[in-house]
Amino acid sequence: MNRRRIFSGIQPTGTLHLGNYLGAVQNWVALQNAGDAECIYCIVDYHAITIDYDLHHLASLTVDLARDLFACGLDPEISTVFVQSQVPEHTELAWVFQAACTSYGELQRMTQFKAKAEEQSFVSAGLFTYPALQAADILLYQATHVPVGEDQVQHLELAREISRRFNSRFGNTFPEVRPLLTAAPRIMSLRDPDKKMSKSSGEGHYLSLSATQEEMGKMIQRAVTDVGPLPDGSMGSGVKNLFDILQALDDRGIYDQLMAAYREGHLKYVDLKAAVADAVCRTVGSIQERRLSFSPERVQELLREGADRIRPQAEETMATVRERIGLADL
Ligand code: TRP
Numbered sequence: 001m002n003r004r005r006i007f008s009g010i011q012p013t014g015t016l017h018l019g020n021y022l023g024a025v026q027n028w029v030a031l032q033n034a035g036d037a038e039c040i041y042c043i044v045d046y047h048a049i050t051i052d053y054d055l056h057h058l059a060s061l062t063v064d065l066a067r068d069l070f071a072c073g074l075d076p077e078i079s080t081v082f083v084q085s086q087v088p089e090h091t092e093l094a095w096v097f098q099a100a101c102t103s104y105g106e107l108q109r110m111t112q113f114k115a116k117a118e119e120q121s122f123v124s125a126g127l128f129t130y131p132a133l134q135a136a137d138i139l140l141y142q143a144t145h146v147p148v149g150e151d152q153v154q155h156l157e158l159a160r161e162i163s164r165r166f167n168s169r170f171g172n173t174f175p176e177v178r179p180l181l182t183a184a185p186r187i188m189s190l191r192d193p194d195k196k197m198s199k200s201s202g203e204g205h206y207l208s209l210s211a212t213q214e215e216m217g218k219m220i221q222r223a224v225t226d227v228g229p230l231p232d233g234s235m236g237s238g239v240k241n242l243f244d245i246l247q248a249l250d251d252r253g254i255y256d257q258l259m260a261a262y263r264e265g266h267l268k269y270v271d272l273k274a275a276v277a278d279a280v281c282r283t284v285g286s287i288q289e290r291r292l293s294f295s296p297e298r299v300q301e302l303l304r305e306g307a308d309r310i311r312p313q314a315e316e317t318m319a320t321v322r323e324r325i326g327l328a329d330l
Contacts, residue, residue, distance in 0.1 A: 004037035006180070007143030009044040009084070009134070012061040013053075016068040018207040018280065019187035019197030021287075022248045027147055027182045029073035039079040040141055040310065041069065043303075046084050046091060047134070050127040051120055067299045068209055071291035082306035084137065089314035093136035094129070096321055101165045102132045106158055112151065135159035139174045140314045147180040170324040173317075185244040190223040193237040209288070213281045220277040225269045235262070239269070242276050249279040 008028060016025065032039045043062055062083055074081055084090050107113065107128055117123045126133075134155050138146055139162075146156055156179045163174040187197045189205040197206045207216055224238040235243070239262070246255045254275050261267040294302075323329065 004145055005040070005141060005143045006031055006037045006145045006147065007040045007042070007138045007141055008147050009042045009047070009137055010065065010069075011048045012043050012045055012058065012065045013048055014061065014199040015064055016072070016209045017197060017199060018209065018245070018284070021072060021209060021283075022187050022245070023149060023184050024147070025069065025072045025074075026248075027184050028069075028079075031147060031180075032074060032079045037145065040143065041074060041079055041081045042084050042137055043069075043082070044084045044134075044137065047130060050124055050130050051116060052122070063296055063299050063303070066303055067291055067294050067296065068287075070294050070299065070302070071287045072209075073290075076302045076306065080306050080310050081303065082310055083303050086303070086307035087140075087311050087314050089140055089311075089318045090133065090136050092318055093140050093321060094133040096325060097132040097135055097162050097166070098129045100169070100325065101162045102129070102135075102158070106161065107131065110154060110158070112155070131155045131158045132162065135162045135177075138177055139163055140317050141310065142175055142313075142317070143177070144175045145178055145180045147182065149184075149186070150181065153179050153181075170321075173320060173324060185248050187245060187248075188237060188241040190219055190241070193224055193241045207280065207284075209284055211284070213285065216280055216284060217277045220273050220280065223273065223276075225273075239272070242272050246272070246276050246279055249283050251275065251279045254279075 008024075010020075010024070028039070028041055031037060043065055045058060045062055048058065048061075066081060066083075069081060070076065110131055113128055113130065116127060120127065135158065138159055146152075146159075148156065156177055159177045163177060166174055189195045189197050189201055190207065191204045192201065195201060195205075199206050199208075204219060204222065207219055211219070220242075223242060225236070225242070226238070230236065243255070243259065243262075246258070258267060258272055258275060261271075
């Protein structure tokens with residue numbers, strides 16, 4: 001029996017923040033530790049260059065991100081963690097998919113492309129064909145389950161379509177790809193709690209996993225809570241966000257206590273903020289402690305080992321693909 005195979009990717013666009021951790025990485029670690037699936041996690045640097053980026057920082061962002069992933073609990077003995085550009089078959093298969101299995105119209109319907117294109121002064125062709133590279137990432141390893149957020153579901157549907165089209169035209173080669181959506185909370189900006197927490201919104205919006213305890217305390221203290229209850233009487237977005245963070249950090253006792261106080265109408269936001277700051281500082285503190293045990297040199301070595309371990313599978317898939325699509329075998 002084949003074990004389930006899980007694949008996911010993350011772009012090296014900056015150091016991890018609490019939203020990345022609670023929304024994605026914590027789940028990657030849980031899937032790894034559940035032990036019933038082979039887990040492959042990829043830092044997708046070829047995706048990162050499809051939008052404006054700083055070439056002088058790309059390499060260090062890549063290593064820093066890997067270091068954070070290991071610090072968050074990805075175990076290189078159990079999961080394969082590697083960098084996309086270390087396995088050139090990703091771009092090779094992406095080309096085959098773009099050239100023969102993906103329609104222009106399908107790519108035109110991608111909402112993420114439209115959103116990103118609006119923010120770029122130079123809209124590259126690669127930004128447009130990005131979903132074909134994403135499909136190649138997954139299918140190169142015959143992965144079936146892909147833990148992602150809601151915003152990636154459209155890309156995975158396209159990956160499934162690409163796989164089907166390849167199979168029907170060239171013979172059965174790739175599995176069906178399925179998103180693994182989890183109950184992970186969508187953590188919002190501390191300053192603008194109607195928007196997703198993101199590094200691109202700027203200082204004060206996101207809680208970096210590299211922040212000091214003092215910085216984290218201050219940022220939480222200043223978090224916006226005066227977005228009043230919604231017209232239907234439900235909780236305002238800022239307060240809800242703080243409750244979501246608290247709940248995700250598994251402080252059940254305190255969460256229940258404060259939620260009861262909220263329901264009875266006597267919750268003091270300072271108490272909520274103090275509890276959130278305490279929970280965040282403890283979780284992030286232990287991640288930071290673990291990060292110290294991975295030197296940047298060790299991280300690079302682990303990434304090389306990850307790529308070396310996984311490369312033969314990519315080569316095997318590509319060899320099959322070349323043959324099936326009719327390229328000359330010289
Ligand atoms: N597009 C994904 C994102 O922006 C990153 C990604 C690239 C990915 N390749 C992947 C995610 C393959 C899952 C599987 O979040």
